Amino acid sequence: MSDPKNTFSLDGHEVPVTAGQTILQAAEASGSWIPTLCHHPEFEPHGSCRVCTVKLNGRTVSACTTPVRAGDVVELDTEELKGLRQNLVQFLFTEGNHFCPSCEQSGDCRLQAVGYALGVTGGHYNPLFPSRRVDASHPDVLLELNRCILCELCVRASAQVDKKDIFALSGRGIDKQLVVNAESGRLADTNLALSDKALSVCPVGAILKKRQGFLVPIGKRTYDERSIRERDLDRAKEDPQ
């Protein structure tokens, strides 16, 4: 089991690794959870949210993008790294406008669930209160940019799976924003369909199907029943990469 040739150290435990695995994949396969927000197992690792930051042989890296090799030493749940991940989640709350109690996504939201799992109890940094758009033009879909965390999953899904390129990013730095592929800037003027993959990958409540927000009562939602840690690890077990 602990043949040094095909294991690496994860917080002091020897964990098996196969060639080409990322730190995230190897950790999940061994039952260790690493929080992620911009990651989705069906897409290329992105490495933008940085919530999966770990230390590899003493250097901080994103676990989703970095390959691991036998003999490597990975630190995951040190006090320093836990604090760092909490701060990153606080940054994401700070830069958007998130009012969970009135949000349709509450209970189904990865940002909220990761926040709970990491013990984020408050924003700490003063909120930036950005002025962002809500686009309700589409008959079936609401675009609520106040809650967008810029993970680009919808951009990637629309380009790679739906082949429609409905979403893109514009602006730079703190003014970066999601835009849609229409001269009017309105979702209604795109060829978005309810079956698009781009609609199902949003980890937060930024892209919502209309008239479905409260079909499942609060208390019975995705992360109410089973924690995000358990759900992510279940998924990894069903679909080993």
Next chain:
Amino acid sequence: MSDPICRDLSDILRRHHQDPTRLIQILHDVMAVEGWISKTTITELSRALGLPRGQVEGVVGFYSFFLPEPSGQFRVLFSDNITDEHQGSRALLRTLAEALEVEPGQVRADGRVKIGLTSCTGLCDQGPALLVKGRAIGRLTPERLSVIAGLIESNTPIEQWPPDLFHVESHFWRRDLLLSTPCDPGAAMRALEARGSAATMAELGRSDLRGRGGAGFNTAAKWTACAAAPGPERYIVCNADEGEPGTFKDRELLAHYAHQVIEGMTIAARLVSAQRGFLYLRAEYQFLIAPLLAAFAERRSQGLLGPNILGISGFDFDIELHLGAGAYVCGEESALLESLEGKRGIPRNRPPYPVTHGYLNKPTVLNNVETFLAAAQIALHGAEWFCAVGTPKSRGTKILSVAGDVERPGTYEFPFGTTIRAILDEAGAKGVQAVQVSGPAGMLLSASELDRKLAFEDVPSAGSVMAFDQSRDLLGVTQNFVRFFAHESCGFCTPCRVGTTLNRQRMDRIVSGHGTRHDVEDLESVARLMRASSHCGLGHFAANPVVDLLRKFRPKVDRRLASLEVLPSFDLDAALGPARELTGRDDAGAHLSEEGP
């Protein structure tokens, strides 16, 4: 109701062969014709280039010099480097705004002019400086500004402005090994052919030349890895983005040593078997376009560029000029490659590195201007010649841009190992309080550290040395740098996107006398986070100014805090700002005075 499409769009597209990798060059041409880029132009461009519309919109939105709305016939941008600020750029900006009766940041009602700020334009040796319609004007004085105001008021086409306004001076104060040894066009390439490719690569290896753009990676190792990468196509890219505030040595090298730089690129092409090269020039250096194109043409006519170089069949290599568009992050090598491909300048995930997956995912050698110049000289004169100066870990010399409070701002070549004090003495610095080496991303040295040495192993520099005398407010310096990073963060990763803005807010509060110890603690935690978890070097280094200030000048910070204990994160007076603006009042009665302790 709908916006006009750019008048010359079909000509522009034809000129660029409808090539989507040339999108940024195309957008520059649209800007030159219209002064902005309309929604309908974006739609039309995306159709013609076969790109998603959102992608074209995203590129327009990424680069500072592309404007999605009309921004005046004359757009005037004052360089916002700290040296410009210290030379009075803010007062000059107000002078011009008053002369033209326009509010900074707003288009004048008749659409004639808009005045604003831009990141360092690289004329720190002749500041304060500005760009008007993208063209650089240095050595600003009230007199020169009144000439400019007159020309704008009379709507004189920029082509008819007096040429001396645009004259960029050159100040080489010290030449050493690289800049004083002649290297005639073709000489280094002939030396390569005489010595042979393998022996030349070995010579480069023995010289231990390390990259001059900041990271200090071994050049021979980079070129060898690229040569070994599989595939028939390879590229050579010269990084002339020079965006680090306070740095202008590449501007001087391209203006006066272009042949040696091009020669270095051609040698790289020979050694790694590349056929195409790019010189990625920051748009602020528009005045270098014509001379660089002339140098390319001259070398083609001499058989030093193009097909069958030096008459050797199969030695084909040519170079294209690409312009940046106002994005500091595009100096980062993988962001630069994205930009060369016509995209938003977002740094890539690495590995893989550019030597195997560079431009269009093909093996690519990417180096700084000065690195190519040094490589040419090493090919000609050999490793021993190069290693005669410097330190064991930092061979040769470094070319520096010295600016700030010195009598002789300009370009200096010094052997590695020279003390910072010797550099400042030669430039005529008096009463030094602190010196910023290698720009905002580098380090702030206090007066007690001036005997440290310029070297990769001690004080590395990508080129900039800025001196601050006793009269300067170091908190203001840090505020300027923090503002720069907030403006230039690409926004890809959470820590840098949010952290640069949080730091800017806190430095603004502290400098204006509203800061508390809580703000200082935040600065420290944000800095740790950005260093540890950012995706690229910009985020890793963006908190350096704050960290150095707090570590080396903490008493100055504490003295400025409004309170060491309480946490007034709400500034009452600032909150009245919009009301003042609406009522057009700015008198004492429209302000809440908050007496600090």
